Amino acid sequence: MDPLGNGDADEAGPDERVRPGPAPLAWIEKTGVDVSALAIIVLGVIITVSVLGRTFFGKMIPDDIVISGELMVTLVALPWAYVTADRGHVAVEVFTDWMSRGAQVWLELLAVIVGLVMVAPLTWATGVALWQAWDFGSYFDGVLYLPEWPGRLTFFIGFALMLVRLLFILVGDVGRLRRGPDGHDEVYF
Template identity: 25%
Template structure:
């Protein structure tokens, strides 16, 4: 399991780097659009479609790494007052919900990617921008996030260092 966790962490890191690279590309494209429009009165064809596709990668590719590092927003004011067993049960339910939702998103993302790729679905505009890259990113990001939730659940349940001591010690 340690080998899989190391591989998954490395994959999440690379996806985060890819998301960061897409953010840089997005900033360059938007900046070029602004400069060209202001000084040359020229607009890049398909800029909104391109930016939309890039935003999918920027927003989703790093989400699994954020979960791995437990950096998502949480309300600790309530958790601090609950018994450890209640926190553990709540975390298990949250991970199960996360697995359920992300597996649905991954499944739908996969079939939408296949459909979009096979039909050659494109955005309507001056130039044809295919939708399939964004749909592929949704599938990949949600699959990796689903696996992260699964690993977190397994670790929470079976890791001896995370086992709850008797509540009488609180």
Template identity: 25%
Template sequence: MKLLLKISERLALIVLLIGGVGMIMSTFLGVADVVGTQVLNVPVPGPRELTESTMVLIVFGALTFAQIRRAHIRVEIAYLAVGPRFRAVMDVVTDVAAIIFFSLIAWQGLLEAQYSMKIGEATSGLIRFPLWPARFTLVAGASLIILRLVLDLIIDCGRIRSGEPQPAPSI
């Protein structure tokens, strides 16, 4: 269990860092395009297409990392007003709902990725980027957060029995 937690944390951190690099690249490319278009009258080809493709990595890297830190939005006033056992029950309900939600995203994303690869779907524009890698990235990102949610579900079920508070995030 501890090994799986460590692996999921490392993967989430790697995906978060890659997403951060993608965001920096998108930012610089966007600025270069604006300056090129407005100042030099020479637009940079491909910033929109690159940004569309890296958004999936940026979002899903952050989602899994936020789950590890238990930093998703919740009604703190209600959560903090109850004891540790009832907090664990609330966390279990949240974990199950999120597992269902991201499982549906992964399932439909996989179908879309397979279809996109089959038809050779690509972005429109000066530079044509294939869309199937971003769609498979979505499936991988959803699968990573599902893995983390399942691990958290196991921990939270144990917290219901023991009455222990939520463990502090390690990263």
């Protein structure tokens, strides 16, 4: 069993990876995916009702474009941590598949470090933007004067969860470097 309580990493098949980190984090990530799916459904309903209303009745949902934009932020940002946990981001594996398992682990560690270097300042920036939208009471011009903070909050949550997931992956990858490919105490450095 690994130190984070996720079972033995060696029990996983060659294409299966253990999700490093506490079980509540995996639940939160899955909930983010579910909320994202719900946002897609709501977005589709809003667009359909608004288009039908404009076409047949000359009326539309007030601020439908603002609502759609905020829902798009939600449906894009919340699944980031889930995709990160599966290492499901776009990757070019043409040459890395030819490398030894040790070299692959080092490259995966490098990818996580680069991800952390990019995501950490973005998380900070979205947190600042959230605070400013909340503190200033920013809102979108329109019929409903919708506040800006809910969209900023989901964007911040998406980045924050991805940052936390990357930290757990970093710890797991460093552990893999120490354990070696077969779970033995072979060190790759």
